[in-house]
């Protein structure tokens with residue numbers, strides 16, 4: 714790892730000896746409510762790095778284009794350097810969170826008749842406003858072809874992840890992806906894919922096994938227990 718290029722709320726980006734690759738180091742920080750709520754949870758960085766590596770490997774096996782190269786140590790992934798698009802792509806199978814809060818059509822837990830893909834601008838100051846496809850085009854965030862491509866990749870990720878989680882006894886309620894363009898301009902799934910960016914419910918009991926445990930104010934001990942439980946299901950073995 715050479716120089717620090719960027720630091721966000723939960724990860725640090727370092728340059729590497731190759732100009733096409735960077736390192737993503739996962740921190741132990743946990744945040745919610747656009748960064749207003751913040752704690753440090755020792756061990757979370759390892760959990761999130763290893764869960765991300767496992768899920769990215771799974772997507773790569775299914776020929777879904779991602780930035781993943783390899784896990785280089787317990788908290789660090791080597792990835793293809795991308796020009797990130799500052800948009801969060803959310804895919805929902807079941808109503809929860811914002812969807813229940815902002816629209817009158819659903820109650821928490823209602824199954825959607827088909828997966829819903831939404832776009833949000835990554836901008837904590839403006840509380841990540843919802844973007845229409847017209848916004849994406851006119852604001853210069855994505856071209857028409859890219860929007861179609863992003864939607865196709867997101868649907869495919871949903872199928873693969875949903876099946877994978879179901880086998881582990883987990884319901885994939887929703888998840889968030891971030892995309893970027895590699896040096897050839899090809900779209901790839903970037904950033905992270907772990908317990909911070911998806912809702913997972915126990916298929917039998919409906920219990921939340923994700924960051925909602927933190928959002929709703931459970932003790933940090935309970936939050937770490939939850940992350941550890943999901944880690945064991947997804948990655949297997951001890952941390």
Ligand SMILES: Nc1ncnc2c1ncn2[C@@H]1O[C@H](COP(=O)(O)OP(=O)(O)OP(=O)(O)O)[C@@H](O)[C@H]1O
Pocket residue numbers: 719720721722723724725726735737780792793794795796797835893903904905
């Ligand atoms: N493959 C990649 N190449 C370059 N940068 C990446 C790649 N994957 C993720 N990043 C960047 O890593 C940074 C750190 O991630 P982190 O999740 O901590 O940021 P954040 O707090 O969510 O928000 P922000 O992106 O606004 O800084 C982000 O800016 C993200 O865009």
Ligand SMILES: [Mg+2]
Pocket residue numbers: 721722723
């Ligand atoms: Mg982030």
